[in-house]
Amino acid sequence: MMDIMQNLEPISLPKKKFIFDELEEVQLIYFFMKGTYEIGYSINLEKKFMLRYKNYSVVGIYNVTFFKRSPYIYRSATPCSGYFIRRQKW
Numbered sequence: 001m002m003d004i005m006q007n008l009e010p011i012s013l014p015k016k017k018f019i020f021d022e023l024e025e026v027q028l029i030y031f032f033m034k035g036t037y038e039i040g041y042s043i044n045l046e047k048k049f050m051l052r053y054k055n056y057s058v059v060g061i062y063n064v065t066f067f068k069r070s071p072y073i074y075r076s077a078t079p080c081s082g083y084f085i086r087r088q089k090w
Helices: 002-006 060-067
Strands: 011-012 018-020 028-034 037-043 046-054 057-061 072-074 081-087
Touching: 028 060, 046 072
Parallel strands: none
Antiparallel strands: 011 081, 018 072, 028 057, 028 081, 037 046, 037 072
């Protein structure tokens, strides 16, 4: 547990910044402490965001742990801040 805590790096994302795109390899696990992010999909080259999550959530842990690609698009809806850890350190 201490190894994970020591490898956390701070991050701050601006509004409307893409976190993951569809079918992208996930290399980072994000631990958001503040802010809101959206989850959506792309159809006919149009991006639609259906879900919103705010404050204290984790993104990418399943994908990094089991070497899966992102099935959805993740984007920050407001400025987000928190921590991330790289796949190699996980």
